[in-house]
Amino acid sequence: MKEPVASPSARPEGEPGGTPTPTTSTTDAAVEARPDAGPDAGTDAGTGLRPRAGGRGSTATATATSAPAAPRPRRPVFTGRQGLTVAAFMAPAALFVAVFIYYPMIAGSQMAFRNWNLNDLTDTSWVGLKNFREIFTDPVFGTVLSNTGIWVVGSIVPQFVIGFAIALWLRRRFRFRGLYQAMIFFPWAISGFLIGILFRWMFNSEFGVVNDLLEKAGLINEPIPWLADPKTAMVAVLIANIWYGVTFFAIMILAALQSIPDEIYEAAEIDGAGKVRTLFRITIPSIRGTLSLTVLLRVIWIFNFPDLIFAMTGGGPSNETHIVTTWMITVTQRGDYGRASAIGLIVVAMLLVFSVFHLTATREKSATGGKRATGRKPRTRKTKGTVS
Amino acid sequence: MLSRRRTATALCVAAALVLSGCAVGGGGAADGTVTLHMVESLTNPTRTAVLKDLIAEFEKQNPKIKVDLISPPTDQADQKIQQMLQSGSGIDTLEVRDITSGPWSTNRWLYDMSKDLKGWAGWNQLTDNTVKYAKDAKGRTYYIPYGFYGLSLFYRSDLVTGAGFKNPPASWDDLLEQATAIQNPGKRQYGYAFRGGTNANSNAVAVIEAYVADRIDRENGFKLTDGRTIFSAPEALTALKTYFALFKKASPPSSVAWGYPEMVEGFSNGSTAFLLQDPEVIATLGESKSISRQQWTTAPLLTGPSGKAVQPVATAGWGIAAGSKHKAEATKLVTFLAEGDAATTFDKKNSLVPILKSAADDAYYKTGAWASYVKMTENPDAYITVTQPRDSSWWTEWIQKSDADIQKVLLGKMTPEQLLTGWDSYWTAKWKSQ
Numbered sequence: 001m002k003e004p005v006a007s008p009s010a011r012p013e014g015e016p017g018g019t020p021t022p023t024t025s026t027t028d029a030a031v032e033a034r035p036d037a038g039p040d041a042g043t044d045a046g047t048g049l050r051p052r053a054g055g056r057g058s059t060a061t062a063t064a065t066s067a068p069a070a071p072r073p074r075r076p077v078f079t080g081r082q083g084l085t086v087a088a089f090m091a092p093a094a095l096f097v098a099v100f101i102y103y104p105m106i107a108g109s110q111m112a113f114r115n116w117n118l119n120d121l122t123d124t125s126w127v128g129l130k131n132f133r134e135i136f137t138d139p140v141f142g143t144v145l146s147n148t149g150i151w152v153v154g155s156i157v158p159q160f161v162i163g164f165a166i167a168l169w170l171r172r173r174f175r176f177r178g179l180y181q182a183m184i185f186f187p188w189a190i191s192g193f194l195i196g197i198l199f200r201w202m203f204n205s206e207f208g209v210v211n212d213l214l215e216k217a218g219l220i221n222e223p224i225p226w227l228a229d230p231k232t233a234m235v236a237v238l239i240a241n242i243w244y245g246v247t248f249f250a251i252m253i254l255a256a257l258q259s260i261p262d263e264i265y266e267a268a269e270i271d272g273a274g275k276v277r278t279l280f281r282i283t284i285p286s287i288r289g290t291l292s293l294t295v296l297l298r299v300i301w302i303f304n305f306p307d308l309i310f311a312m313t314g315g316g317p318s319n320e321t322h323i324v325t326t327w328m329i330t331v332t333q334r335g336d337y338g339r340a341s342a343i344g345l346i347v348v349a350m351l352l353v354f355s356v357f358h359l360t361a362t363r364e365k366s367a368t369g370g371k372r373a374t375g376r377k378p379r380t381r382k383t384k385g386t387v388s
Numbered sequence: 389m390l391s392r393r394r395t396a397t398a399l400c401v402a403a404a405l406v407l408s409g410c411a412v413g414g415g416g417a418a419d420g421t422v423t424l425h426m427v428e429s430l431t432n433p434t435r436t437a438v439l440k441d442l443i444a445e446f447e448k449q450n451p452k453i454k455v456d457l458i459s460p461p462t463d464q465a466d467q468k469i470q471q472m473l474q475s476g477s478g479i480d481t482l483e484v485r486d487i488t489s490g491p492w493s494t495n496r497w498l499y500d501m502s503k504d505l506k507g508w509a510g511w512n513q514l515t516d517n518t519v520k521y522a523k524d525a526k527g528r529t530y531y532i533p534y535g536f537y538g539l540s541l542f543y544r545s546d547l548v549t550g551a552g553f554k555n556p557p558a559s560w561d562d563l564l565e566q567a568t569a570i571q572n573p574g575k576r577q578y579g580y581a582f583r584g585g586t587n588a589n590s591n592a593v594a595v596i597e598a599y600v601a602d603r604i605d606r607e608n609g610f611k612l613t614d615g616r617t618i619f620s621a622p623e624a625l626t627a628l629k630t631y632f633a634l635f636k637k638a639s640p641p642s643s644v645a646w647g648y649p650e651m652v653e654g655f656s657n658g659s660t661a662f663l664l665q666d667p668e669v670i671a672t673l674g675e676s677k678s679i680s681r682q683q684w685t686t687a688p689l690l691t692g693p694s695g696k697a698v699q700p701v702a703t704a705g706w707g708i709a710a711g712s713k714h715k716a717e718a719t720k721l722v723t724f725l726a727e728g729d730a731a732t733t734f735d736k737k738n739s740l741v742p743i744l745k746s747a748a749d750d751a752y753y754k755t756g757a758w759a760s761y762v763k764m765t766e767n768p769d770a771y772i773t774v775t776q777p778r779d780s781s782w783w784t785e786w787i788q789k790s791d792a793d794i795q796k797v798l799l800g801k802m803t804p805e806q807l808l809t810g811w812d813s814y815w816t817a818k819w820k821s822q
Contacts, residue, residue, distance in 0.1 A: 118470060119491035119781035204650065205642030206576060206659055222573070228584070228644035230799070314586055317644050318795035333467075334784045335491065 112342035118335035131342035148323040155241045163249020188247040196311020199240040230320030256287035292362040423454045429465040429483040473497035476711040484531035484707035490779030499708040500528040518743040531707035532726045535740025540686045542663040556687040567638035579638030581660040585647035589790035598692035599627035609774040619811040628804040668739040686760040
């Protein structure tokens with residue numbers, strides 16, 4: 001239940017550590033479980049119990065979850081003295097999180113119910129749900145919602161497919177593989193806003209390189225006004241985002257792929273499995289957990305990623321490329337923090353609903369392969385930490 | 389036992405570190421040196437360098453004052469300043485813009501300098517316009533302008549002559565004619581660098597104001613002398629029709645999304661023949677590699693049918709935070725920047741319309757691209773300077789709304805008539821609610 005809360009709140013701080021918490025816990029379980037994973041029966045029972053606990057992932061529950069795999073481990077029992085020490089060690093972090101994340105969050109959300117306008121702070125009275133009503137009745141809101149859907153789905157599907165392909169390709173050993181990897185991962189290190197500015201010029205109709213290349217290739221006769229037409233503008237921002245986000249999928253999936261033991265592939269080869277079959281029967285099931293978690297993370301991040309659109313189109317032309325978060329920025333610029341906070345709360349609510357739905361759906365699906373899958377996460381996390 | 393004591397020590401050290409990190413320096417030192425924290429808003433690298441030189445000069449003259457200049461990126465600067473002001477400390481001198489002075493003074497974040505400046509000798513050296521902007525309706529001084537932004541028409545003299553015209557356009561109708569003649573999309577030659585993106589409203593309003601110049605309220609550029617909005621006048625529709633024809637017949641189609649960078653780039657790389665912009669572009673164009681100094685110059689702002697133009701003045705200046713503990717020193721810095729060499733240097737290096745009367749005798753402003761500004765200043769009846777309601781608390785909201793509306797018209801989703809009706813009712817309602 002609490003898992004989804006952790007993810008959205010972790011993202012804005014740019015702390016990759018937020019969500020992968022559970023991974024630490026299940027490592028041993030998964031690694032141990034894998035060799036004997038063939039017969040699924042045992043694992044099944046394990047996963048059946050786990051999802052909720054695994055999702056939350058405190059150390060205590062984690063150790064507990066490995067129980068079915070290994071002979072019952074010693075459950076750590078904290079005596080008063082030990083407990084105090086643990087609490088003392090945790091206190092600074094807890095305090096930090098409380099002061100810098102939860103307090104601003106709560107303080108910010110109460111603004112949503114007030115008349116909080118920076119242009120005039122002499123009256124910040126309580127206005128109930130007025131800000132929310134105004135948002136829902138705003139004619140732009142419908143466009144913003146459907147754009148957000150297009151933005152998330154239109155970005156994540158190609159990112160996923162291309163990222164997966166790159167990861168499969170980089171998994172093979174060849175000369176300068178390290179160099180290629182570094183080059184592919186590089187975009188992830190650039191600020192979204194900067195990428196937006198670069199692409200804004202690349203997609204410029206008269207002076208941009210995109211039209212120039214298309215013309216030289218003989219594909220178009222006259223320049224496409226990319227950012228001036230709402231439809232092409234959305235395509236342009238999507239292309240930019242796909243280019244940017246492919247990297248993350250490539251990193252995550254590659255890391256997961258590297259943890260699949262070669263023996264399994266060798267066995268498959270001996271058994272006469274073809275490439276496609278190997279992909280769908282071994283590769284994908286083995287990394288299903290990583291895939292599902294990466295998709296979840298990316299949905300949340302893309303949802304919360306206004307930088308690109310803001311730098312490229314500013315939500316224009318005529319508000320046609322606004323997503324919820326870019327719209328929130330423009331409201332903030334107006335100084336209307338009350339309404340902006342209300343939009344923020346709506347975003348959190350939407351992501352909460354999505355996360356719960358996603359976690360529930362993937363839990364049922366991965367009932368068989370879930371245990372193996374989650375086991376890959378520790379490495380992926382490491383990779384990500386070093387790259388980003 | 390030992391481990392627990394160690395833990396406790398570690399915690400204490402950590403707490404001490406955190407707390408000391410949170411403490412904000414008051415700015416005063418034991419030897420009486422005062423450090424002023426100064427924040428700028430319309431930051432750009434050249435300008436920051438000029439400002440730093442001026443500050444160094446100030447520190448030389450006032451050895452007991454140090455100035456710490458903070459330069460946030462322009463896009464977020466005003467929001468950063470807002471946050472600093474809201475927290476009430478850490479900021480002494482700051483850049484106040486005509487659009488921020490209203491809300492910030494309402495929130496009592498700005499210090500009223502009028503008492504401190506009562507006997508200030510500098511008042512006499514400032515132009516009338518500067519003095520006017522340095523005082524609000526109630527005579528309070530929240531900032532002293534450092535310069536003014538005003539529009540003039542940048543044009544390509546070679547292309548204008550090449551198309552068979554003797555003189556640059558003087559009116560919006562002339563512009564439409566000449567730009568249409570020059571437009572040749574096949575050769576990627578366009579007439580006018582249309583502003584359809586961010587701040588599209590500013591030029592659209594300038595056209596409308598030129599067409600109602602005879603009836604405009606000089607204290608509020610959005611009002612007619614009869615109290616109604618300029619958007620309600622029948623001339624406004626004629627103005628917009630000419631203006632949107634300029635987009636259809638004589639501008640690059642993609643200029644629906646053009647903001648400041650694209651407009652300047654379009655002119656600077658030679659693709660467009662006309663550009664309506666602030667004087668700061670003079671410096672930028674001087675560095676262009678595609679067009680030489682001989683190929684372009686400026687003409688006065690375009691007029692309406694009555695032969696008059698309305699100059700929508702925009703300005704910014706230096707002010708003092710209400711929460712500052714060093715107001716006397718901060719006042720010294722503000723007056724230093726508004727006087728003599730410092731003021732002149734700042735305006736010249738940043739291509740701003742100057743604040744000092746002495747600029748009228750300065751040869752620098754009589755030549756080249758600056759000449760049109762002199763012409764406009766010398767003919768105040770034809771080139772009327774009008775105060776825009778930029779200090780309204782809804783100004784940003786208005787900009788966002790009007791920009792989106794203009795794009796809707798450009799994309800064919802709204803008619804100019806609908807746009808004007810909308811704008812008229814928007815401002816009428818806002819003024820009523822005041």
